[in-house]
Amino acid sequence: MDSLSGLALGFGNALSLANLAWALLGCFLGTAVGVLPGIGPALTIALLLPITFSVSATGAFILFCGVFYGAMYGGSTTSILLNTPGESGSIITALEGAKMARNGRAGPALATSAIGSFVAGTVGTLGIAFLGPVIVEWALVLGPAEYFSLMVLCFVTVSAVLGSSPLRGLTSLFFGLMLGLVGVDLQTGQPRLTFGVPELLDGVNVVLVAVALFAVGEALYMAWHHHAGKQEVLAVGRLMLSKEDLKRSFWPWIRGAGLGFPFGVLPAGGTEMPTMLSYFAERKLVKPEYAQEFGTTGAIEGVAGPEAANNAAAAGILVPMLTLGLPTSATAAIMLSAFQSYGINPGPLLFTQQAELVWTLIASLFIANVMLVVLNLPLVGLWVRILKIPVPQLYAGILVFATIGTYGISNSVIDLVLLYALGIVAMFMRRFDFPVAPVVIGMILGPMAEQALRQALTISQGDWTVFVTRPGSAIILGLAILALAGPRLYAAIARKA
Amino acid sequence: MLRRIEEMTGSTAMTNRRTFVAASAGLAAFGLTPRLAGAQQRFASIYMFVPAGPGGGWDGLGRAIEQAARQSGLVGTFQFENVGGAGGMVGLPRFLSQRRGRADALMVGGSVMVGASLTNKTPVSLQNTVPVARMTEEAGVIIVPANSPYQNIRQLLDALKENPRAVSVAGGSAGGTDHIILGLMLQKLGRQAREASFVAFPGGGPAQAAVLGGQVAAGISGWSEFSEQIKAGRVRALATTGERRIDTDVPTLKESGMDVVATNWRGVFGAPGINATQRQALVDLMTAIHATEAWRGILTDRGWEDAFLTGTPFEQFLEKDRADTESVLKDLGLA
Numbered sequence: 001m002d003s004l005s006g007l008a009l010g011f012g013n014a015l016s017l018a019n020l021a022w023a024l025l026g027c028f029l030g031t032a033v034g035v036l037p038g039i040g041p042a043l044t045i046a047l048l049l050p051i052t053f054s055v056s057a058t059g060a061f062i063l064f065c066g067v068f069y070g071a072m073y074g075g076s077t078t079s080i081l082l083n084t085p086g087e088s089g090s091i092i093t094a095l096e097g098a099k100m101a102r103n104g105r106a107g108p109a110l111a112t113s114a115i116g117s118f119v120a121g122t123v124g125t126l127g128i129a130f131l132g133p134v135i136v137e138w139a140l141v142l143g144p145a146e147y148f149s150l151m152v153l154c155f156v157t158v159s160a161v162l163g164s165s166p167l168r169g170l171t172s173l174f175f176g177l178m179l180g181l182v183g184v185d186l187q188t189g190q191p192r193l194t195f196g197v198p199e200l201l202d203g204v205n206v207v208l209v210a211v212a213l214f215a216v217g218e219a220l221y222m223a224w225h226h227h228a229g230k231q232e233v234l235a236v237g238r239l240m241l242s243k244e245d246l247k248r249s250f251w252p253w254i255r256g257a258g259l260g261f262p263f264g265v266l267p268a269g270g271t272e273m274p275t276m277l278s279y280f281a282e283r284k285l286v287k288p289e290y291a292q293e294f295g296t297t298g299a300i301e302g303v304a305g306p307e308a309a310n311n312a313a314a315a316g317i318l319v320p321m322l323t324l325g326l327p328t329s330a331t332a333a334i335m336l337s338a339f340q341s342y343g344i345n346p347g348p349l350l351f352t353q354q355a356e357l358v359w360t361l362i363a364s365l366f367i368a369n370v371m372l373v374v375l376n377l378p379l380v381g382l383w384v385r386i387l388k389i390p391v392p393q394l395y396a397g398i399l400v401f402a403t404i405g406t407y408g409i410s411n412s413v414i415d416l417v418l419l420y421a422l423g424i425v426a427m428f429m430r431r432f433d434f435p436v437a438p439v440v441i442g443m444i445l446g447p448m449a450e451q452a453l454r455q456a457l458t459i460s461q462g463d464w465t466v467f468v469t470r471p472g473s474a475i476i477l478g479l480a481i482l483a484l485a486g487p488r489l490y491a492a493i494a495r496k497a
Numbered sequence: 498m499l500r501r502i503e504e505m506t507g508s509t510a511m512t513n514r515r516t517f518v519a520a521s522a523g524l525a526a527f528g529l530t531p532r533l534a535g536a537q538q539r540f541a542s543i544y545m546f547v548p549a550g551p552g553g554g555w556d557g558l559g560r561a562i563e564q565a566a567r568q569s570g571l572v573g574t575f576q577f578e579n580v581g582g583a584g585g586m587v588g589l590p591r592f593l594s595q596r597r598g599r600a601d602a603l604m605v606g607g608s609v610m611v612g613a614s615l616t617n618k619t620p621v622s623l624q625n626t627v628p629v630a631r632m633t634e635e636a637g638v639i640i641v642p643a644n645s646p647y648q649n650i651r652q653l654l655d656a657l658k659e660n661p662r663a664v665s666v667a668g669g670s671a672g673g674t675d676h677i678i679l680g681l682m683l684q685k686l687g688r689q690a691r692e693a694s695f696v697a698f699p700g701g702g703p704a705q706a707a708v709l710g711g712q713v714a715a716g717i718s719g720w721s722e723f724s725e726q727i728k729a730g731r732v733r734a735l736a737t738t739g740e741r742r743i744d745t746d747v748p749t750l751k752e753s754g755m756d757v758v759a760t761n762w763r764g765v766f767g768a769p770g771i772n773a774t775q776r777q778a779l780v781d782l783m784t785a786i787h788a789t790e791a792w793r794g795i796l797t798d799r800g801w802e803d804a805f806l807t808g809t810p811f812e813q814f815l816e817k818d819r820a821d822t823e824s825v826l827k828d829l830g831l832a
Binding site for chain 1: 550551553556557560564580581582583586587590616617619662663665670671672673676694695696697698699700701702703705706707709710712713724725726728729731798799800831
């Protein structure tokens with residue numbers, strides 16, 4: 001079956017009233033769980049698994065896809081408004097998004113992330129429908145050596161968030177790398193830095209760290225520096241995108257989507273790397289007149305790009321699942337187990353043996369995407385009202401919200417202790433001008449880079465040249481050098497000319 | 498033994514490594530199948546403790562037991578609690594302390610926990626619980642990429658014997674079931690388990706991708722994770738690790754002259770401090786559930802291998818599994 005007739009069949013199935021209702025329910029649930037830090041789409045779908053006993057396969061998968069896409073939309077809302085990322089893919093969104101919200105531009109930030117999510121979701125879903133089977137074969141060619149080089153490329157992005165003092169920025173980065181070491185080491189099975197606490201054996205959750213550093217740290221800092229009597233209320237500003245905002249968002253959306261989708265398809269890709277790379281790219285490519293907005297008042301490009309990358313990557317994650325039956329993320333793994341409870345064995349033959357189900361699922365992704373933008377755009381006006389809450393109450397609310405969300409990750413008191421301990425660290429980091437973003441980047445990239453490095457070296461029997469003798473790896477390392485040295489070279493040449 | 502990801506699907510160890518946990522009783526009520534009263538009710542309610550997040554292998558077994566028991570009317574209601582993390586080692590202490598002496602409490606567990614308590618050197622292990630029944634097991638499979646020079650298990654074993662370091666083998670986390678199978682094979686070949694060139698991946702998906710893409714020479718994983726790829730001809734199965742063949746065309750290690758039998762088994766355990774009568778009641782309950790039509794149906798639907806075992810044979814099995822696992826882990830320097 002070719003893609004077009006497949007899609008036609010899929011839309012025919014998905015557009016029934018009952019299926020639309022499942023999609024709507026899924027989108028709604030997904031948005032809700034995306035908003036809460038800690039509770040993500042994987043957990044929600046796992047909790048919904050028992051419905052597979054009584055609902056048709058089509059209905060269940062439409063519901064699950066709605067949850068999955070909805071969570072990607074919802075995650076950015078709290079990142080922007082409360083500086084509290086709901087899931088790991090929207091951590092980068094918080095960097096510029098929260099600054100925009102503090103400076104009366106919450107409306108445009110939310111709007112660009114909603115529309116960007118829609119654009120990228122559509123691009124990504126088109127990618128699933130037309131490119132999926134081809135691109136996944138390319139993705140398999142990449143081995144641990146290439147992944148390590150990709151991480152090196154991503155480490156370049158740290159330079160975009162280091163702030164004015166490289167020493168402070170690098171200190172933060174190493175703190176993040178250290179946090180990433182906590183837990184059982186995958187390659188040896190030995191616990192590291194766990195101090196006999198069983199809850200630490202699986203490592204420190206990256207969303208917890210992001211919430212602690214961004215939200216709790218800031219709230220504590222505000223409490224420290226709050227002057228009684230002075231009631232400040234944040235300005236809300238205009239709600240919708242101006243023509244200029246639209247113009248500034250358009251290319252970041254496209255670039256973000258283009259970057260995100262292939263990373264999602266990679267078996268060890270995910271949503272974090274493309275959001276970092278997108279942020280780095282937008283920061284370097286921004287028009288000079290807006291460059292000073294980055295890191296100060298918040299630049300819309302820094303929200304539009306990563307948010308699009310996040311959603312396109314989310315779509316990409318479904319490609320290895322649908323074309324090869326490979327669960328490359330927690331959500332995909334749970335969806336695969338749902339396939340199994342219908343007696344469907346997901347594998348390379350899924351596309352041919354279950355064509356109808358797969359195409360209905362893809363069609364419902366398009367539908368969910370439209371539903372989500374329709375649901376979310378009018379909500380922008382409602383969401384930004386949160387900012388009208390006076391600052392002390394707002395931050396108190398953020399603390400409550402962060403605490404509940406973190407407890408939801410694993411019902412563990414240890415997590416709460418970590419949350420506040422790291423929050424206090426972040427408070428002092430803010431006081432002494434250490435940037436917090438490199439901590440999160442180090443924590444995400446560090447363990448991935450370490451594992452990829454050791455996997456590559458085990459395979460090559462300890463031969464380090466593997467990183468330059470494999471063509472894919474060499475090209476990516478070349479890109480990393482270009483990204484690091486390119487802007488400086490360019491500046492040097494421009495000065496001479 | 499330890500195959501974390503498969504049991505606890507919640508953790509793609511890449512980013513969100515803490516497996517999630519939820520008291521999911523509320524939402525589980527969503528999909529209650531109509532109850533066909535038939536057999537005599539043995540327990541008004543059972544408290545089922547799952548030391549892993551919802552959606553994984555242990556959770557699946559727990560809920561399948563619920564499905565069969567309620568459909569046949571053997572148990573009135575079930576209450577679930579999921580506490581995930583570290584191969585069950587976060588949940589286990591909680592079950593031991595909070596359910597002590599409770600005659601209606603069951604915990605799902607399996608081979609992963611045997612290894613996890615050894616590698617993590619935890620103060621408690623499955624030995625602190627009361628074994629009730631082994632329910633299912635899944636054999637592992639040794640596979641190579643479709644274009645691999647190794648056509649049969651003999652060729653791969655010869656290569657391993659000659660130079661284990663040159664044969665990279667992908668699998669789940671270090672010290673897990675897959676690693677232990679490789680270690681046992683090397684021991685039988687007269688090599689050391691620690692000579693293995695084992696490449697650990699965070700879960701079945703990435704490990705499969707590495708074999709499919711020819712990044713590694715071979716892979717070891719649970720049969721179900723690779724069965725579709727084998728059927729589609731994208732990878733070649735050389736041998737399985739159970740007592741009997743799963744696929745008629747794929748030999749077992751044992752019949753290939755390699756005396757290694759290792760499976761990923763799952764079962765249920767009772768709380769410490771219950772007496773012999775209370776324990777027998779739980780064993781009888783599981784025996785009755787195992788005999789139901791509904792349980793047969795579940796086994797076929799999910800492709801689970803029936804491995805029902807109770808009483809002394811189960812205890813002896815546990816003892817042997819622990820000893821085997823410990824010897825390999827010691828050889829690997831992990832225990």
